[in-house]
Amino acid sequence: MTAASDRFNSAASVALNAQVDVAASSGHKDVRSLPPNLNHWYALARSRAVAEKPLAVEIWGQAIVLYRDGDGDIHALEDRCPHRQVKLSHGAVVGQNLECAYHAWQFDSQGHCAEVPYLEKNQKLPACKIRSYPTREQDGFIWVWPGDVALMQADDAGDVEATAPLEIPEWDHLNYIATVSTIDCEAHFSFLIENLMDMYHGHLHRGFQAWASAALETLEETPHQVDALYTAESYYKIDKIWSISQLFFPALRRLHPEPLRVTYDYPNWTSSLGDDFRILCLFVPISPTQTKAHLIHFVSLNAFWRLHKLPVKFRRFVKDSLFGAAQKMLDGLVREDVVMLEEEQAAYLAQPHRRPYELNRACLAVQRLIVAQALAASVESP
Numbered sequence: 399m400t401a402a403s404d405r406f407n408s409a410a411s412v413a414l415n416a417q418v419d420v421a422a423s424s425g426h427k428d429v430r431s432l433p434p435n436l437n438h439w440y441a442l443a444r445s446r447a448v449a450e451k452p453l454a455v456e457i458w459g460q461a462i463v464l465y466r467d468g469d470g471d472i473h474a475l476e477d478r479c480p481h482r483q484v485k486l487s488h489g490a491v492v493g494q495n496l497e498c499a500y501h502a503w504q505f506d507s508q509g510h511c512a513e514v515p516y517l518e519k520n521q522k523l524p525a526c527k528i529r530s531y532p533t534r535e536q537d538g539f540i541w542v543w544p545g546d547v548a549l550m551q552a553d554d555a556g557d558v559e560a561t562a563p564l565e566i567p568e569w570d571h572l573n574y575i576a577t578v579s580t581i582d583c584e585a586h587f588s589f590l591i592e593n594l595m596d597m598y599h600g601h602l603h604r605g606f607q608a609w610a611s612a613a614l615e616t617l618e619e620t621p622h623q624v625d626a627l628y629t630a631e632s633y634y635k636i637d638k639i640w641s642i643s644q645l646f647f648p649a650l651r652r653l654h655p656e657p658l659r660v661t662y663d664y665p666n667w668t669s670s671l672g673d674d675f676r677i678l679c680l681f682v683p684i685s686p687t688q689t690k691a692h693l694i695h696f697v698s699l700n701a702f703w704r705l706h707k708l709p710v711k712f713r714r715f716v717k718d719s720l721f722g723a724a725q726k727m728l729d730g731l732v733r734e735d736v737v738m739l740e741e742e743q744a745a746y747l748a749q750p751h752r753r754p755y756e757l758n759r760a761c762l763a764v765q766r767l768i769v770a771q772a773l774a775a776s777v778e779s780p
């Protein structure tokens with residue numbers, strides 16, 4: 399270890415302790431119980447999960463109903479009928495409105511009551527309004543802004559650092575094959591993001607041989623990101639037709655050096671292994687002890703230039719037919735990780751004062767970013 403990295407490590411520890419103290423003074427025990435900064439776009443569902451029926455989703459204690467109106471546009475409302483407080487997600491879409499399952503009151507996309515089927519002559523529509531959330535449909539996901547809308551509008555106007563849903567250009571690109579796995583774990587989101595940034599846990603996944611011999615090379619931090627570059631070894635390289643067979647037959651695998659980049663692009667995670675593989679994790683913190691996420695794995699077919707000359711229709715067919723090709727591996731990785739995350743959470747709840755040891759600078763940087771974002775949120779939305 400160099401003198402520079404020693405200095406960094408000790409500075410990192412001091413800074414982290416200071417930030418954790420700040421977290422404690424803001425009423426939270428430590429990073430394991432901090433709220434997320436909700437002033438960001440969160441991918442709450444896949445686009446295809448919302449068709450004719452409304453869908454109930456949740457983020458950090460907020461119950462939200464997503465629905466698609468008669469024009470196919472997505473909307474998000476508080477999942478609570480103001481009449482008797484039941485969930486609007488039990489209801490149905492009627493034209494442009496969402497109709498409650500109980501007495502059929504209808505609500506427009508802004509959350510205003512638009513119809514009551516049994517109003518008497520001298521009665522007016524009740525002036526109730528439920529919360530509506532800004533939504534965007536982009537790259538196969540429905541993104542919702544659960545925070546302060548004024549901040550989102552300020553960002554759109556360029557007043558503060560611009561925010562937009564994370565771009566996933568590979569989703570529609572014909573050269574990329576996608577696989578999606580879902581994560582639902584009984585653990586605070588900090589445990590999940592540290593797991594994803596700490597590439598020294600390849601040991602846990604040695605059965606899948608996704609990567610090996612990771613070594614952290616560089617680490618960069620900004621107020622919105624932690625970016626870690628590791629060197630690693632992998633058999634993942636899709637440059638020849640035969641190399642695809644390595645994905646399915648362990649005996650054919652040949653390890654070679656590949657750069658492994660992992661980035662906490664708050665509140666989400668992106669990674670790349672060499673030129674051919676990319677994995678993203680779209681976070682949905684549910685509560686201090688539950689986190690959901692979509693994990694998306696892309697394999698590129700960029701090396702197969704002959705394929706690119708084929709008709710778009712055929713390439714689309716290939717992309718769609720191969721969707722989910724890495725399902726077994728991705729689900730397997732998730733299963734192995736979730737066991738560890740839930741044990742970490744349970745151990746923390748049992749003895750929150752006990753400090754685990756941390757040697758990976760990337761994890762310390764992640765904790766600093768979580769604390770900084772939680773503090774930013776508390777300042778932005780007092």
Ligand code: FES
Pocket residue numbers: 479480481482483484498499500501502503
């Ligand atoms: S509870 Fe929703 S209409 Fe009555």
Ligand SMILES: [Fe+2]
Pocket residue numbers: 593599603731735
């Ligand atoms: Fe993992």
